[in-house]
Amino acid sequence: xxxxxxxxxxxxxxxxxxxxxxxxxxxxxxxxxxxxxxxxxxxxxxxxxxxxxxxxxxxxxxxxxxxxxxxxxxxxxxxxxxxxxxxxxxxxxxxxxxxxxxxxxxxxxxxxxxxxxxxxxxxxxxxxxxxxxxxxxxxxxxxxxxxxxxxxxxxxxxxxxxxxxxxxxxxxxxxxxxxxxxxxxxxxxxxxxxxxxxxxxxxxxxxxxxxxxxxxxxxxxxxxxxxxxxxxxxxxxxxxxxxxxxxxxxxxxxxxxxxxxxxxxxxxxxxxxxxxxxxxxxxxxxxxxxxxxxxxxxxxxxxxxxxxxxxxxxxxxxxxxxxxxxxxxxxxxxxxxxxxxxxxxxxxxxxxxxxxxxxxxxxxxxxxxxxxxxxxxxxxxxxxxxxxxxxxxxxxxxxxxxxxxxxxxxxxxxxxxxxxxxxxxxxxxxxxxxxxxxxxxxxxxxxxxxxxxxxxxxxxxxxxxxxxxxxxxxxxxxxxxxxxxxxxxxxxxxxxxxxxxxxxxxxxxxxxxxxxxxxxxxxxxxxxxxxxxxxxxxxxxxxxxxxxxxxxxxxxxxxxxxxxxxxxxxxxxxxxxxxxxxxxxxxxxxxx
Amino acid sequence: xxxxxxxxxxxxxxxxxxxxxxxxxxxxxxxxxxxxxxxxxxxxxxxxxxxxxxxxxxxxxxxxxxxxxxxxxxxxxxxxxxxxxxxxxxxxxxxxxxxxxxxxxxxxxxxxxxxxxxxxxxxxxxxxxxxxxxxxxxxxxxxxxxxxxxxxxxxxxxxxxxxxxxxxxxxxxxxxxxxxxxxxxxxxxxxxxxxxxxxxxxxxxxxxxxxxxxxxxxxxxxxxxxxxxxxxxxxxxxxxxxxxxxxxx
Numbered sequence: 041x042x043x044x045x046x047x048x049x050x051x052x053x054x055x056x057x058x059x060x061x062x063x064x065x066x067x068x069x070x071x072x073x074x075x076x077x078x079x080x081x082x083x084x085x086x087x088x089x090x091x092x093x094x095x096x097x098x099x100x101x102x103x104x105x106x107x108x109x110x111x112x113x114x115x116x117x118x119x120x121x122x123x124x125x126x127x128x129x130x131x132x133x134x135x136x137x138x139x140x141x142x143x144x145x146x147x148x149x150x151x152x153x154x155x156x157x158x159x160x161x162x163x164x165x166x167x168x169x170x171x172x173x174x175x176x177x178x179x180x181x182x183x184x185x186x187x188x189x190x191x192x193x194x195x196x197x198x199x200x201x202x203x204x205x206x207x208x209x210x211x212x213x214x215x216x217x218x219x220x221x222x223x224x225x226x227x228x229x230x231x232x233x234x235x236x237x238x239x240x241x242x243x244x245x246x247x248x249x250x251x252x253x254x255x256x257x258x259x260x261x262x263x264x265x266x267x268x269x270x271x272x273x274x275x276x277x278x279x280x281x282x283x284x285x286x287x288x289x290x291x292x293x294x295x296x297x298x299x300x301x302x303x304x305x306x307x308x309x310x311x312x313x314x315x316x317x318x319x320x321x322x323x324x325x326x327x328x329x330x331x332x333x334x335x336x337x338x339x340x341x342x343x344x345x346x347x348x349x350x351x352x353x354x355x356x357x358x359x360x361x362x363x364x365x366x367x368x369x370x371x372x373x374x375x376x377x378x379x380x381x382x383x384x385x386x387x388x389x390x391x392x393x394x395x396x397x398x399x400x401x402x403x404x405x406x407x408x409x410x411x412x413x414x415x416x417x418x419x420x421x422x423x424x425x426x427x428x429x430x431x432x433x434x435x436x437x438x439x440x441x442x443x444x445x446x447x448x449x450x451x452x453x454x455x456x457x458x459x460x461x462x463x464x465x466x467x468x469x470x471x472x473x474x475x476x477x478x479x480x481x482x483x484x485x486x487x488x489x490x491x492x493x494x495x496x497x498x499x500x501x502x503x504x505x506x507x508x509x510x511x512x513x514x515x516x517x518x519x520x521x522x523x524x525x526x527x528x529x530x531x532x533x534x535x536x537x538x539x540x541x542x543x544x545x546x547x548x549x550x551x552x553x554x555x556x557x558x559x560x561x562x563x564x565x566x567x568x569x570x571x572x573x574x575x576x577x578x579x580x581x582x583x584x585x586x587x588x589x590x591x592x593x594x595x596x597x598x599x600x601x602x603x604x605x606x607x608x609x610x611x612x613x614x615x616x617x618x619x620x621x622x623x624x625x626x627x628x629x630x631x632x
Numbered sequence: 633x634x635x636x637x638x639x640x641x642x643x644x645x646x647x648x649x650x651x652x653x654x655x656x657x658x659x660x661x662x663x664x665x666x667x668x669x670x671x672x673x674x675x676x677x678x679x680x681x682x683x684x685x686x687x688x689x690x691x692x693x694x695x696x697x698x699x700x701x702x703x704x705x706x707x708x709x710x711x712x713x714x715x716x717x718x719x720x721x722x723x724x725x726x727x728x729x730x731x732x733x734x735x736x737x738x739x740x741x742x743x744x745x746x747x748x749x750x751x752x753x754x755x756x757x758x759x760x761x762x763x764x765x766x767x768x769x770x771x772x773x774x775x776x777x778x779x780x781x782x783x784x785x786x787x788x789x790x791x792x793x794x795x796x797x798x799x800x801x802x803x804x805x806x807x808x809x810x811x812x813x814x815x816x817x818x819x820x821x822x823x824x825x826x827x828x829x830x831x832x833x834x835x836x837x838x839x840x841x842x843x844x845x846x847x848x849x850x851x852x853x854x855x856x857x858x859x860x861x862x863x864x865x866x867x868x869x870x871x872x873x874x875x876x877x878x879x880x881x
Contacts, residue, residue, distance in 0.1 A: 070704050074711055074825050081819040113822025126822050629646060631662065 046367050050395040050458035051467040052541055053505055056498070059551035063131065063366030065358060066553060072132050075117075079139035082112060087146045094145055094268030095432070097260050099226040102149055102268055103183065110180015114140075115154050119162060120382050124175035130372060130386070134310040134365040138358075141314025144429075144436050145268030151311060152223040152269075153177070156304050157184025160232045161247060163387040164288040164296050169247060170383075173230060185228035187219040187248075187274055188297055195449045198243060198294050202235040202276065206283070213237065213246065213286065215254075215279040221443075225257050226270030233276070234293045243293030247285040254279035265435030299391045305444040306368075306390060309400025310361050312408040312440055316354045319408075319415040319433045321629040323347060326419050326430075328628055337418075341614070344621035346414045351620050352566050352573075353407045355632050360403070360545035364396040394457045398450040399538045405440035405447060412437040451534035452527060458537065459512070473513035476506055483601040493564070494554075496609070497547045500571055503605035504540040504578045508533060510601060511585045518589040532585035536578050543574045562623050563632075565616040572611055579606040633781070633803060635678045635692045636743035638734055638760065639709055640668035640724075640752040641702040651850045658754075658850070665705050669817070670749025672712075674807075676814035677779060678747055679713040687781040691715045693743065697724040697733045703833070711820035711828040722838035725845075727755075731763030732841040738768060744803035745786060750775065750810040761808035771805040777812035 044061045068076070086105055087094075093101050109115060118133045119125025128136075140147050158177040161169055161184075176182040193200035202217025215235060222231075231248045248255065258273035288296050324347055327338035337343050368389045375385035390397065415430040416423035423430050441447045462469030476483070483506065486499050515529050523530070550563045582602040590598050624630065643649065643663045650659040667675070675694065682689040694709040695718040696702060706717045718741075720733045738746060748761030765772030777796075778789030788807060790797040820828075862870045874881045 070707065071825060071829070073704070074708060074820060074828075075822070077708075078820050078822070078825065081817075085816055085819060111821070112819060116822060126826060626648065628648065 048466045049393045059548045062363045062548045064549045076139045083143045103227040116178035119178040125178040130369045131365045137307040137310035138313040141311035142318040145266040148269040156186035163383045182229040184230045185224040187233040204235040212280040215276040220273045225272035242291045245287035245293040302397045303390045305401035306397035309404040312404040316411040317630045323415045323418045338625045348617035348620040350411045356546040357407045359549040360542045363545045398453040402447045454534040455530045473509035477513040494551045501544045515589045532581040535581045539574045575606045575608045633744040635745045637675045638748045639671040641705040642668045642754040668752045672817040673814045674747040674809045676818040697730045707828045710831045711824040716832040725843040727757045727759035728844045735767035746806045765806040774808040776807040
């Protein structure tokens, strides 16, 4: 493994890394590009031509298409070769998640099968369970689902009422209860079901075969979007689940559920990239065809502004996705060397990067919502027509802010997890924050004479981090253990953390690209506008937080520090955006 | 029987073509390269024949004239299912040069069926297949839209005016293939992508052949001018425009 500095989860708040230390998408190897092309070819050949039928909720058709993806090997990407998969790196898994993300509801069904439907068994199953189920799930012979949510247990997953009792002969668990919002319910062969055994306070996990007597699948829900994916309730009436299908240990279910959610949300962060790339390409193609007032609408500044804004948010989001993916790959290698178990090593590595997983989920899903909304707007009246892909994209996008943990829960997780990791000793957050807070009157912009382009950008990002530390210390000092009740302030801090992590990833990517390729003006435009916007978001979020926790005496000096630390050199954002849009318009598709 | 599929490395069909400042070469910056679509369909059909045991096809090889930069495209062909590949290590300068190089390879390796796309989507010369057959002195069949093997003999379907022509031809021969030969190009499966790493890719040096053509300048077609709509009640205006503006009557 190459010698590169890797940060722990959340450590970016207090440590810097160099551009050479991050992985950027421009470094995908030939094989990874070929795998991505296979995913694109598959969508073109098998999914897009059947989209209208899928939208009508044709479960049989969706099942057929999933099986074809299985035949191509796409369901075995994350599965080690010993279980019939292709044992691809985490970066490659994320690239596949990205590329298939352009497949609308197929993508949801595919990701649910490959991720939450398959990986709990791979990661937590014993040898027998892995051997019985994983090869068939990896080939698509079996299709999987994941059953956690209940009518009364959504974000509060541990409050579920589904119950399992050991049968008198000790051979079965008798399962009773109800699950809802289950993706792939209509055709899945296997389910990973969470239930409490007897009067346990905590969940356990089971592998349940859908064909077992007593498993009743409800009709598909009528949804706003992702209409092609089967989403239904599942009822368990005295279902006899063999004891050997208890997944992991008794009481380990909640841990399994949380780990799998980390995995699901980080992959969602990649998934939305693919959907956004398609929406941007659809946007520019339309803008390059539609004429008003005798000219193409892509020649209008207002449209260029929208196109460029779509590109900037997507490119920034993508930078963060692959930065952390490579960090996870490195940690998997390290953990695997210790334990020899790829499955466990993978889920432990993903769970370790819980802060970044939540960041990618929230930032990515909101990025896609923005991109989809502007895509509809660029299409004007046609964007409101169900004939257009952007209309579907707009509806499909919305769920991403809800599933895999709502963005509200995930924002809280971003801050809470980082603070817990710091308390555990992973990095010195509170000491640095306190020192900074106590010297708040001495804080300056840190500007030096004749700093280089990237030195200036790094300084801005360091300053954003200082704002976050000031707010964390101020809020902790004010509310101590009751900070958990101050969700508005935690949201302010989460927003700053997300924006900073993404901007830093973007800055490091552009710097590395500049080193590899030489002059990269349009990418510097992307970075310029992103930093300009991020400074504004940081300032606003910090203002909101400071005025919410600081006393009237303390807030003026904190606000002055926030002003200094978010001060950036003005740029001509209009021209920068136009140059970005011009490249998109010239290419007539997203090729950044 | 052994099949050889000649493949060309072309810009993705959605590429916006740009030239260098002197308009003497294509600016390849940022271009995504792919297998020429007609060649990809030929390869797909070759693999379908190999999959059918009754065809008696032992192997499918791909050959390409190009530098090392085209190897990703060759490996894509291997990932799709070709058994092995040959790269003639030279920049392809024109159809004559390319055909001569491929013919040399075919002479040495003895293929029974040589499939060439009817044209490449970059220069659209439609020359290579015919020239290979001339170099080798073997039959060529053009505009082939179907191929099957019956009792060890190739049966070809050609598109002709108003219908189809079915013909059989003794091996070795060159089939110049057009769309219709296969439904859709085969998608590279994960196993194929993994195996492509280890499949043989032989690099051979070119033989000495002169190029017979030289590109002096590239020009883009003039931008299409706006349509003018003429009231059907006013044919005089149409005649006036055709005479005086378009100057075609």
